Amino acid sequence: MRGIARRQKRWALLALTIAAIVLLALMISLAVSIGEISIPLATTAKAVANRLLGTDFELSRIHQGIVWDYRLSRALVAASAGASLALSGVILQAMLRNPLAEPYVLGISAGASTGAVCVMILGLGSGILGLSGGAFLGAIAAFLFVGLLATGVGGTSERIILCGVAGSQLFNALTSYIVTTSANAEQARGVMFWLLGSLSGVRWPDVYLSGPVAIVGFAICMGHVRVLDAFVFGTDAAASLGIAVRRAQIVLLGTTALMTAAVVSIVGSIGFVGLVIPHAARFLVGPSHDRLLPAAALAGAIFMVGADIVSRIIIPQQILPIGVVTALFGAPAFAIILYRARRTA
Amino acid sequence: MSIAVDKVTFAAGNTLIVNGISLTVEKGKVLGLLGPNGSGKSSLLRLICRLRKVRSGIIRLGGNDIAAIPRGDIARRIALVEQQATTETQVTVIDVVRLGRTPHRGPLSAWSARDDAVVLDALGRVGMQGRAAQFWQTLSGGERQRVHIARALAQTPSELLLDEPTNHLDIQHQLDILGLVSKLDVTCIIALHDLNLAAMFCDSLAVLQEGEVVAAGAPEDVLTEELIGRVFGVRAHVQKSLVHGRCNIQYMTG
Numbered sequence: 001m002r003g004i005a006r007r008q009k010r011w012a013l014l015a016l017t018i019a020a021i022v023l024l025a026l027m028i029s030l031a032v033s034i035g036e037i038s039i040p041l042a043t044t045a046k047a048v049a050n051r052l053l054g055t056d057f058e059l060s061r062i063h064q065g066i067v068w069d070y071r072l073s074r075a076l077v078a079a080s081a082g083a084s085l086a087l088s089g090v091i092l093q094a095m096l097r098n099p100l101a102e103p104y105v106l107g108i109s110a111g112a113s114t115g116a117v118c119v120m121i122l123g124l125g126s127g128i129l130g131l132s133g134g135a136f137l138g139a140i141a142a143f144l145f146v147g148l149l150a151t152g153v154g155g156t157s158e159r160i161i162l163c164g165v166a167g168s169q170l171f172n173a174l175t176s177y178i179v180t181t182s183a184n185a186e187q188a189r190g191v192m193f194w195l196l197g198s199l200s201g202v203r204w205p206d207v208y209l210s211g212p213v214a215i216v217g218f219a220i221c222m223g224h225v226r227v228l229d230a231f232v233f234g235t236d237a238a239a240s241l242g243i244a245v246r247r248a249q250i251v252l253l254g255t256t257a258l259m260t261a262a263v264v265s266i267v268g269s270i271g272f273v274g275l276v277i278p279h280a281a282r283f284l285v286g287p288s289h290d291r292l293l294p295a296a297a298l299a300g301a302i303f304m305v306g307a308d309i310v311s312r313i314i315i316p317q318q319i320l321p322i323g324v325v326t327a328l329f330g331a332p333a334f335a336i337i338l339y340r341a342r343r344t345a
Numbered sequence: 346m347s348i349a350v351d352k353v354t355f356a357a358g359n360t361l362i363v364n365g366i367s368l369t370v371e372k373g374k375v376l377g378l379l380g381p382n383g384s385g386k387s388s389l390l391r392l393i394c395r396l397r398k399v400r401s402g403i404i405r406l407g408g409n410d411i412a413a414i415p416r417g418d419i420a421r422r423i424a425l426v427e428q429q430a431t432t433e434t435q436v437t438v439i440d441v442v443r444l445g446r447t448p449h450r451g452p453l454s455a456w457s458a459r460d461d462a463v464v465l466d467a468l469g470r471v472g473m474q475g476r477a478a479q480f481w482q483t484l485s486g487g488e489r490q491r492v493h494i495a496r497a498l499a500q501t502p503s504e505l506l507l508d509e510p511t512n513h514l515d516i517q518h519q520l521d522i523l524g525l526v527s528k529l530d531v532t533c534i535i536a537l538h539d540l541n542l543a544a545m546f547c548d549s550l551a552v553l554q555e556g557e558v559v560a561a562g563a564p565e566d567v568l569t570e571e572l573i574g575r576v577f578g579v580r581a582h583v584q585k586s587l588v589h590g591r592c593n594i595q596y597m598t599g
Contacts, residue, residue, distance in 0.1 A: 097432070226452075230444060232434050232436055232441075233427070233432055236396050236427060236430075237425075237430050240396060241420050241444060242416050242417040242447060286435070287440070
């Protein structure tokens, strides 16, 4: 009986996974088709085939360029950013045992913005680094700062979170200081747009960074599913189950830091996805990480691509920062999930 | 010799919590750790399964210094039931008990039929077999404790450490749990507050005060009126129980 039930459950999970992958592919196709210039799905498919399979369909150069150079790269970055942020959220919520933990809890986005404004406004190393490089270095600097602080004060999960809060405040203050003392109005607006998260200006080199980061990050996380499960009753309980706690903390927190830093450096700090997608995925597939991690990665990718579509079409002639959309549409959706979970619990 | 603790000290910051403790437990026997709050019982249990590092002294597991045993090997041998470990995650009873198999599974090995059998057996032993699918948050304090014990049993340990396992349990479950634990074919160290239960279920006792062992031996030798007055600060009358033949303590007020 139990065996049959479990086998049925496994088929249901497999079906769900395939459905989610199909949905993601569909969302990406839609993201490529929808925009100021609407492109039929068939044209999209031909343009992709021309580049990937070397086919030679007759297409206008403009369509080919829009599909391949602008929209497909943008959709793929959105998908990998969504997956990375959702995975980071799952890891941090498990390791820190706090439902409010999210990718930015360790000061990473605050550090990234400080790094970005250092390049953008102060012009530090702008020749070599560029905005993304500066943001990445800032993110890593903030994570190391928070990590050292947390190790110094004992490393319990509450203290790690408090150190993250302190680090975020410090780096946000630095950012504000630089913006208010050195930026002109246009720079300030640019910083603002970047802080809210934006996919505009994303091109293929960004895909080559964010895609592998998401895939490698996912693989590392999947290698630690039992470790993550074992943290459910805290670090001592995990250690008594044979988990090398310190090593797991370094590997997994380091992985989330790199994933988040890569995402933030490309698209700015997009809120909400890393906090809420893990909870939504948990409601769907339960708390076991062997299911939760793939579910969160796929849900994060689908959600982010969808949010990007909405950000481009909701106001004609204008693109909203994607961070605004993720929160504006994600918050009510999450409220509905919470409400339904309350009834079934 | 199953567990041997030799002149062990442990400090948190500058506060000495365990101060030169030596004690041993024979294979398959039950040692009760007694002592007032803050006497070092929980810290000693954590040192024995190497959740904390000793400042000095040696803890031996089957003759080997635990400092040299890999963490995974320790977890396959020693299981710990913590005091009031809880979670906010929506896990079910069987999810928790399955965690006990963690140290026995390789990084890629699938869940096996033996894992299933061990988990079901552990659930049965604590009387929770019908509650496998129930959510952790819906359990009472006593039920949670029993699930933790089942998780520890699923680790199939040869040494079991329990930190006040009967807290929050009604008297029937206190007796059930201690009866179960004392009949297991494993070496047990149990931190306890109830002196009468300690006398009933433990083969030997060690009384801790301010991080030191102040008395150790058979229950009837350890639990004297003088010691209870000195360590716990209460007056008591100790007699041999007519029911179970172990010593029985009656407390006096004033």
